[in-house]
Amino acid sequence: MSAGSNQRSEDQFLCSICLDVFTDPVTTPCGHNFCKNCITQHWEDKVLYECPLCKDSFFARPQLNINTLLREMVDQFRRERQQEASSSSSEQQAAKPGEVLCDVCTGTKLKALKSCLECLTSYCQTHLEPHRTVSGLKRHQLMEPVENLEDRMCRKHDKPLELFCRTDQTCVCMLCSVLDHKTHELVPLREEYEGKKAELGKTEAGIQLMIQKRRLKIQALKGSMKISKDAADRETAGGVQVFTPLMKSVERGLDQLVEEIQDKQKTTEKQAEDFIKDLEQEISELMKRSSEVEKLSRSEDRLHLLQSFSSLKAAPPTKDWTEVRVRQPSYAGTVVRAVDQLVETLRKEMKKLLSKNEVRKKVQQYAVDVTLDPDTAHPKLILSDDGKQVHHGDERKILPEKADRFSQSANILGHQSFSSGRFYFEVQVKGKTGWDLGVARESINRKEKIIARPQNGFWSIRLRNGNQYEAAAEPPVCLHLQSGPEKVGVFVDYEEGLVSFYDVDAAALIFSFTGCCFTVKLYPFFSPCPNYGGKNSAPLIICPVNQDMKTESVSSAVGIPKSSPGESVSCSY
Incomplete structure (x- = not known):
């Protein structure tokens, strides 16, 4: 029997009382099938015997015999399902470090595929199968696998945390809502989850904007550094043009001129590099926070998002860079001051230059x-x-x-x-x-x-x-x-x-x-x-x-x- 036909015919082999595959199936006079033990217990202490499905009544308790044909079909179905589960299990790999483990596996733990909020259990692909096939289990709420499912239960009432108290900013159960929080503003977890997720989106957008502004500021600072360096290079070249043709007696003046310009430029570059270093550090912190916010905003784990929201909502503290500027050194009169120190015979050249x-x-x-x-x-x-x-x-x-x-x-x-x-x-x-x-x-x-x-x-x-x-x-x-x-x-x-x-x-x-x-x-x-x-x-x-x-x-x-x-x-x- 193929997997497709197995899936299609499975409901035929489920007892409507225990919602599991028949064990020793028997047939009532009205033609419905049940586990022998299930229907026997159902009729215990009953005066009027009736079918749980069609409600047909029997004044005398029917004599029930095992339906051998149906039992053989059920046994074959069980064998095929076990073979499929065994094949599926062999294809799966053991869970890696950091992955959620299947709570049902014995021996080598496989990676959990889903967690059930009703069962408070995480399942691998094989052990998740009943939740996909059994009618009663299909109604259970599944989610991406998480650890510590017990944290999703109210510690006071041992009930699932299904509501969010906006007054106290905490997750509560149904009993909490009518006992400890009955006068508070309560909303379903999903509603608060969507609201907080939207706020996280805005927070992430704000952080990205801050990162972009700082990157633009770095570009502007680098542009200022280049302009400053170009100005320094041109001023140095002008000084070299003036001093090179002169006698050796003025070489010391030229060296002093170049040294002064380079010292100013180094100071300017050092200032800009310090600013850039601080900006890059802020960007690193903001990108780290953005990654955390993005990861949280994509999470389907409503409780984890709500519990982590407050710590990630606000951007990390940063410096206001709006008015920060690299102070450009002034080279005004640098060459003039050097030329003024030359001997009287150079005055004519200085006047021409100026x-x-x-x-x-x-x-x-x-x-x-x-x-x-x-x-x-x-x-x-x-x-x-x-x-x-x-x-x-x-x-x-x-x-x-x-x-x-x-x-x-x-x-x-x-x-x-x-x-x-x-x-x-x-x-x-x-x-x-x-x-x-x-x-x-x-x-x-x-x-x-x-x-x-x-x-x-x-x-x-x-x-x-x-x-x-x-x-x-x-x-x-x-x-x-x-x-x-x-x-x-x-x-x-x-x-x-x-x-x-x-x-x-x-x-x-x-x-x-x-x-x-x-x-x-x-x-x-x-x-x-x-x-x-x-x-x-x-x-x-x-x-x-x-x-x-x-x-x-x-x-x-x-x-x-x-x-x-x-x-x-x-x-x-």
């Missing part, structure tokens, strides 16, 4: 006349008649709808476009607490809220809150400027893929995007930012550029080494 107008003159030769394009202006922007000034107004003007106009962000583009060569323009930002300046692709999104960054077609720097300067890279790069510029110069070398920003009055490089790939038209890009209650009401002003300079190569003027595509560099002054 000439404020040198860099400005070399990029100013590419000056272009830029005017603002009113067809691109956001409706709250107010332009001067000559197209050289723009500031933010409080009221949104009713303007013709144009495809080129910015609808959501308070931006405006220049009239002039550039698709080759080099160009330069200057903008006065004096008196403002917020602004954006740079260049943008012709194809940028103008109808939705935008994030100005190279991936979206913007190469710009910005000021926020009066003192927070950033390069709009991905992620943003903090620019640590000693003093805010009053006039900003924007220089673009289309073929070289270079966008540089200068403090015009200080003749200092603020930041450069290098290795950019330009394939479409570029437009000057401006945003005066909102008024903020009149604090930022000053306009952006496109200024005329002084033209008295010599024609020289711009690459030698800016003094920036070529970088790989996508790399950005900055200097702090």
